[in-house]
Amino acid sequence: MPTVAEWRPVRQSRTHELVLESIEEQVLAGELKAGDRLPPERELAPVLGVSRSALREALRVMETIGVLVATVGRGPDAGARIVQNPDDALGRLLRLHVALGSYSLEDVMEARVTLERSSFEAAARSAYEEQLAEAAQILERMREPGLTVGEFNDLDTQFHVHIARISGNDLISTLTSAVRESVRTLILKAEEATGEDWPSTARALNEQHTELLRLVRAGEGGRAADLVEEHIRGFHGTLVEGGGPADPRSRPRAKKRS
Template sequence: MSEEAPQRAWRIVLEHIERDLLDGRLGPGDRLPSERELSADLGVGRSSVREALRVLEVMGLIRTATGSGPASGAIVIATPSGGLAALLRLQVAAQGFPLTDVVQTRLVLEDAVAVSLAASESRDLVDAHRILDAMDAPGLRTAEFLALDAQLHLALAESSGNTVIAAMMSGLRTAIESYVLTGAEAIADWDAMASRLRAEHRSIVAAIDAGDATTARALVNAHIAGYYAATGLTPSTV
């Protein structure tokens, strides 16, 4: 089986659970079906279920515990952003957004996030640092790495305190992940690219931590535009 097939299966599980969270069929305190049940219901392998649950846990949406009994399994501890996120996901699923529009929107939103966070005296980047550390874990598959990448950018948006920007970034997540994953297929040396992205992420967060808005916004813009250009999805300037 090719690597593409398990990646698709992993996304099937993730999107199924996200839909249940967004539609209110699952909420904080609810327990997810077992790996065996999700595997049978969705027609995917248990390894794909485990990958999706691992990403959901890093996203802060579920908590998992091994063993047996009432405390075992996966329990919902949070829900995604609400109505605007659902609307944007629906639009993305129905027709997709042009890549150039997605990139330009990211540049506008994430520029504002970087400036806002750097200027804030009460910024909280605990989640961003946690995700940065998770991205350093050895053996991450490309899809897992890029899911964490998208979550890092969303975590920064949420930390900014601007609920509209956070909801828009959450809603755009499906389109962003789709494009960056497609772009990854054109990277000859993915390990080198992953190392570059890790370094860029840490530099961005360090500039924000230091309160350096000018550097933070320049690094964010170079990071976003640079990845799409490196993959050949967009010209050097968008």
């Protein structure tokens, strides 16, 4: 018989991880769907055999990753509810990983190029006029005089994410939104750093946006894909190179694929 000194601690999963696994099993089995509410903590904790603090920790993790929203208080709207809201959560996580150096700016740029080439090509094939009219309204607002750099940046993001959404592929839309969000602050800083040159830079960016929308509306997906790649490599490329922002028109055109 081994002595006490010969025993070794067993590896244990943290309790909240076991709770997450249990909830995930319910989702995968189809027992939990988007819109469903979880039982109250006082009922769910004893059923799972865990403390209410461990259950709350698991629910906080699920809220962070965008699959659950918790409403405090009493009444029919209180409690935790399963939701489908991955865009913001993925954007936050990816932004942190970029900041921590998990992914290089070059990796992010290449991902943007791949995703947005696909979304602009698909939008040119399948977008409805009403959807394109919404994109045109965004561009109209981007041309308004007196627009701040921050407001321009917000609308710029809206335009690219809107095209991804009308491409018809929800996953590409979500990934495009997350990748764009991950470098949004860096792009804003680069735009702000243009100083007195910002009005001419904004005009050049708007010219590209306008042409992108024209190509999508005309069904010229291949040309739209080439232009959005040039567009991304222009301003985003200055972040990768570590230099100052350049006029979008001064960047070399993206190489055509052989």
